[in-house]
Amino acid sequence: MPRSGVEARRRLREAALDLYRERGFDQTTTAEIAARAGVNERTFFRHFPDKREVLFDGEPTLRDALTQAVAEAPDGLEPLDVLLSAFRKAGRVLEETRPFSEPRLALIAVTPALRERELAKAAALTEAVADALRERGVADRLADLAAHTGWAAFHHAAQDWVDDSSRSLDEHLARAFDDLRALSAPSGVPPEEA
Structure with a gap:
């Protein structure tokens, strides 16, 4: 589990990019991104308002x-x-x-x-x-x-x-x-x- 906010953001960005490339943007959920990054979905939303914004950090x-x-x-x-x-x-x-x-x-x-x-x-x-x-x-x-x-x-x-x-x-x-x-x-x- 990432300890710092900076590390969590980095892991969320990388997880989102990996999942979008594997499954496609529309087929990927914020819960899946959070799980891949090793955080919960609430942590995702503390850092990003939606799944598009994660790529525009x-x-x-x-x-x-x-x-x-x-x-x-x-x-x-x-x-x-x-x-x-x-x-x-x-x-x-x-x-x-x-x-x-x-x-x-x-x-x-x-x-x-x-x-x-x-x-x-x-x-x-x-x-x-x-x-x-x-x-x-x-x-x-x-x-x-x-x-x-x-x-x-x-x-x-x-x-x-x-x-x-x-x-x-x-x-x-x-x-x-x-x-x-x-x-x-x-x-x-x-x-x-x-």
Whole structure:
């Protein structure tokens, strides 16, 4: 039986991920997760409000890391460069927990209830990042657009990292942000002639 709250949370996360992969999300109950983790179901609910949330336990840490990294980015950077720097720092959390992060991302991709929760969490994270950009003096409209675009690039890079582990998440992030810049770069052909 885990003695600390941190240990119980870790065991619950791991048990949930294992069971979801073995049986599927919909076929797994909170009682089964608790039993696999060596705790009772009441302990599960002390830590998590539902069986979806167990896979999103790191969201507050990620939000704090992102907003702090945006705030601490060097002055004079363009918003996308601020975000690349912030996502690189926050991405270290995913890399440090790759044995959990990688299967978690794969499971979310194939489970509608988890994708829905991920979208809600992404919206909250995006708003927090936009607020952090506004604190740096970025105009409202641009802060919002940069946060949404940056989050999309981060999500794309994370999926590439799952699919191609020969490169680091940092390399995938750099490539995604380079791709963003390429999308907005002039192609040399005036739009009316294209």
